[in-house]
Amino acid sequence: MFKKRAGALLAAALLVSALAACGDDEGGDAGGGGGDGKLVLGFAQVGAESGWRTANTKSIQESAAEAGYELKFSDAQGKQENQIKAIRSFITQRVDVIAFSPVVESGWDTVLKEAQDAEIPVILTDRAIDSPDESLYESFIGSDFVLEGEKAGEWLVEEYKDETEPVNIVELQGTPGAAPANDRKAGFAEVIKADPKFKVIASQTGQFxxxxxxxxxxxxxxxxxxxDVLYAHNDDMGLGAIEAIEAAGLEPGKDIKIITVDAVKDGMTALSEGKINFIVECSPLLGPQLMELAQTVADGGTVEKRVLTEETTFTPEQAKEVLPERQY
Amino acid sequence: MSKNLLSHRLFWPFAVLVLLLVLNIFFSNNFFRITVHDGHLVGTLIDIARRSAPLILVGVGMTLVIATGGIDLSVGSVMAVSGALACLLIGDLSDPHSVAGVLGAVLLALLLCLVLGVWNGFLVSVIGIQPIVATLILMVAGRGLAQLITDGQILNVSSDPYRVIGAGYFLALPVSVLIAAAVVLIASLLTGRTALGLLLQAVGGSPAASRLAGIQARGLTWLVYVIAAVCAGIAGLIYSSNVASADSNAAGNLIELDAILAVVIGGTALTGGRFSLSGTVLGAVLIQTLNVTTVSMGIPVEATLLFKAIVVVVLCLSQSPAFRERVFSRRKPALTKEAAA
Structure with missing residues (x-):
């Protein structure tokens, strides 16, 4: 009984995959996984772990709707295995372009090779992957996290340029293995190492x-x-740390200077209140740029391997100015 | 006498806990310093107690469920749901600082958790679905529900009465620790001083035999899932109140595994029957001490998981009578040598 049913299932599965293959042949260059000529974009998001990420998701969803693309959206809830599953299902569904923000840097070669074999172009957004084979993806659009770390370090060097005493720094790192954590740490360390008075006395992960x-x-x-100084790899960890600093009877922003990265609304509010001293922006609004890239690669055009998003930095005064218009 | 002590099932976890604390004497600064600040006790040991509170709460519920031979994977999601609903309701209050309003929101959140527990218990005891599958449903769907409530965002609340639950102090002690202590006390009184504990063990040992002996196995099984969900709900309130926000992704993420580990460290058999609430508390404190130790000793981020894994492996091996027999008896090593040769 069971065997019979399993056999029927297998046959059905084969039939479906055969049909899917046919669909591919017909769809082909017309760019129609969706069938009605609309460009279909599969996007595998990391999760919704922070306000930043939510703004990023919203930007992509809105610009896809604006451009008239069909967006297949998947939320990996911070787990690589979920993201790999999502990408595999995009391949099975024969989308036109796959875009994703890798949860961690390594371990993508196999699934990206599958996408390549299926001739589906892949665009990385906001986080890079660590692979020797650059042909696995068309383009990587996002911030330069090393640069962000450097900007944070430069502000610190400037702020303490007249200080002769040692400056004790603690660092809250992002998720271990994630590109923003690795790069923000490296960029920051690179800038402050020039002066031996800067000491990172403790550095641990706060999981963002x-x-x-x-x-x-x-x-x-x-x-x-x-x-003396807290350097947090994102606003949310900084906001949590502010609570701990206040509970210990110290004044955040004065007793301990705080530098964070991201500039989400909650972080900017704390910055305008003087609880954070400096925020390096990491803009999540890359939706419009991503749609342009997706269209170009779907049409078979060539694109830049590395596309940067436009970003700035904020002091408390600047935060007060822009806060009313901050969307995320 | 010493032989009795060594074979006590909580001796080895206790020894590992002491070992961790001793390590901290040498490798951490100020680990044992407790100061008084604003009339509160402040220090790393207090932090460990505060951080253990949610895990102890979840662990107590998990212990009772496991005592009946079941398991509850949905506790983390239930935590997320309770924090999310409480924050949403408090955010909608005209005055988020009103004690009555916050109390109402908290009770409603716990009520929802109770309903979720009733659902779990219904699936297991009435429909007869295997516990691991039945609670897996809510583990996945519950987090979705929490995300629906918070709209996928982190919900911020600024409410002084709500802060008290997770970050407040009463008589110099953290409120969260007092809540956990109260729940443990109630649970141990109920299981220790009434027949409930015995009945749970009977159901865990053999549901069929206990039913034939006149025990309402179905009702008891249903009850423990409700208790587990309410305990998880309280833990969720502490978690979200601690940072004055509800993060439906991070709240209670993977806590079911930590809770199961705490229960196992505490000597409760996963097959049901024998259980120990004090063992679970010890297990939870041990896990959080381990977490804090990795930070206070400054173990590099890359090596943290390895360090934790080594401690857990050592602990589990030390708890295994078969392993201890091999290592500590004189005759057996010779045998293994022969086998190796």
Whole structure:
């Protein structure tokens, strides 16, 4: 009984895949996984772990709707295996272009090779992958995280240029293995290493979340008596750390200077209140640029391997100015 | 006497806990310093207690479920749901600082968790679906529900009464720790001083035999899933109140595994029957001490998971009578040598 049913299932599966293959032949150059000539974009998002990410998702969804593309959206909830599954299902569905923000840097070769074999172009957004084979993706659009780390470091060097005493820094890193965590750490370290007075006395992961940011900062505060500066790889960890600093009876922004990266609305609010001293922007609004890229690669055109998003930095005064218009 | 102590099932987890604390004497600064600040106790040990509170709560519920031979994978999602609903309701209050309003929101959130627990219990005890599958449904759907409630965003609330739950102090002690202590106390009284504990063990040992003996196995099984969900709901409130926001992705993520680990460290058999609430508390504190130790000792991020894994492996091996027999008896090593040769 069971065997019979399994056999029927297998036959059905074969039939479906055969049909899908036919669809591919007909669709082909017309660019029609959707069948009605609309460009179909499969996008595998990391998750909704922060306000930044939500703004990023919204930007992509809105610009896809504006451009009249069909967007197949998948949320990986921060797990690589979910993202790989999503990409595989995009391949099965024969979308025209796949775009995704890799959860971590490594381990993508196999699934991207599958996409390549299926002749579906891949665009990386906001995070890079660590692979020797650059032909696996068409383009990488996003921020330069090393540059962001450098900007954070430069502000620190400028802020403490007259200081002769050692400056004790604690660092809240992002998710271990994620490109923004690795690069923001490296860029920052590169700039401050020129002056031996800057010492990173503790550096741990806060998983990019408020709760972990708060908990790790509590431990930092207990085990280090003299912390001058906190460098957090995103606003949310910084916001969690602010809670820990306040609970310990210190004044964030004064007793401990705080530098963060991202510039989401909650972070900008804290910046305008003087609880954060400096934020390096990492803009999530890359939707319109992504749609242009997707159209070009779907038409078979060539694109730049690396496309940068436009970004700036904020001081408390600048934050007060732009805060009313901040969308995310 | 010493032989009795060594074979006590909580001796080895306790020894590992002491070992971790001793490591901290040498490798961490100020680990044992407790200061008084604004009338609160502040220090790393207090932090460990505060951080253990949600895990202890989830662990207590999990212990009772496992005692009946079941398992509850949905606790993390239930945490996310309760924090999300509480924050949403408080955000809608005309005055988020009103105690009555916050109390109402908190009770409604817990009520929803109770309903989720009833659902889990219904699937397991009435429909008869295997617990791991039945609760897997809510593990996935619950997080979706939480995301629906928060609209996929992080919900911020600024409400002083709500902050008290996770970040407040009462008589110099963290409120979250007091809540966890109260729940543990109630649970141990109910299982220790009434027949409930015995009945749970009977159901876990053999549902069929206990039913034939006149025990309402179905009702009891249903009950433990409700208790587990409400415990998880309280843990979710503590979690979200601690950072004054509801993050439906991060809240309670993978806590079901930590809770199961805490229960197992505590000597409760996963097959049902024998259980130990005090063991679960010890397990939860041990896990959080391990988490804090990795930060306070400054173990590099890349090596954190490896460090934790080594501690857990050592712990599990030390708890295994068969392993201890091999390592500590004189005759057996000779045997393994022969086998190797």
């Amino acid at each position: 979340t408020r709760t972990d940011g708060k908990q790790v900062m509590e431990t930092f505060l207990n085990s280090n008596d003299d912390i």
